[in-house]
Amino acid sequence: MKYLTRTIWVLSFISLLTDVAGEMLYPVMPIYLRSIGFSVLLIGILEGIAEATAGLSKGYFGKLSDQRGRRAPFIQLGYTLSALSKPIMAVFVYPLWIFLARTADRLGKGIRTGARDALLSDEATPATKGRVFGFHRSMDTLGAVIGPALALVYLYLYPNEYRTLFFIAFVPGLLAIGLSFYLKDKKREQKENKTPVSFFSFLHYWKHSPAIYRRVVTGLLVFTLFNSSDVFLLLKIKQAGLSDAATIGVYIFYNLIYALAAFPLGILADSIGLKKIFIAGLFLFVLVYAGMAFTGSIYYYGFLFLLYGAYAAATEGISKAWISNITDKADTATAIGTYTGFQSICTMLASTVTGWLWLRFGAGLAFGTTAVVTFGVLLYFWLSIDAPTSHQSPEK
Known part of the structure; x- marks a missing residue:
């Protein structure tokens, strides 16, 4: 596995530690928020605003990273901000402070994501993008196994003591910060354009991006x-x-399913095609959300979450590998940042709408609507988007 360079390993372990911190809190978050007075609708709005902040900042900082030809400083700053936000949510429990802390956490993600994914792309070749992004997703998601497991043990010993978890989660975050300083930038030429980057300047990339990029991202955004x-x-x-x-x-x-499947599916995608694996993932998503419209036992939900883990493994890293293969190398962070910027705006709307549908009509209609729309997106990718090749050049 010579394609797994030192930089890929360092980035992957940083993501693992950060996910240990973040995912230790994620399954507890809705329970904790309800315990301090948040309604389902308010939780949806909180998650939507937080994700929108992450998305918009991903585009801006991705563009800035490409223009300056730097990756490491953005990665270091982003992981630092996310780590520092964790204990704030335990110290300040008023809704405004919760909104600010959660938004700061997502801002850190926005700062680092474009630069990190561009650095991963720089370390791979077009023929190994699937496995490199898949390996990173596997390591990242392994942290999402360890984190909730630690939370489970803690809550078994100290039931309903949610706030202390936020302080515990600060420790792996600090380790991730330290590890990030082992990252070194490759020598890259800065772009000659010295025009200051405005917060929304990345939106101009959409007009000049390859046609295949716009078609792929359009489908991804409708899904989101x-x-x-x-x-x-x-x-x-x-x-x-x-x-x-x-x-x-x-x-x-x-x-666990996600972590175990992401790397093998990335290897498979490099062999049979990114598009095929991605569409298979969407099909699994349809099955999961259709199933969530009904009520069942723990075994029923366990099966649905098994499928959901396979879906995530087949789409998360694959979509970024696909985008990096159909855009210019010099614009990788901007391309991924632009996509994730629009994606998070859509996520904000999706979370808010789902919260409203759930509150007004019940969970069955909320999940069923998502399943139907996703099946339409699946058909769009199957019938309208050409399968990318390993060496596909951007189409203007």
């Missing part, structure tokens, strides 16, 4: 517009009567 935060999946199984421990256990199981 109806793909709300995973918080709603956790709320669904919690309302079905599962205990806190069972809810976290199902989430750990999902992340």
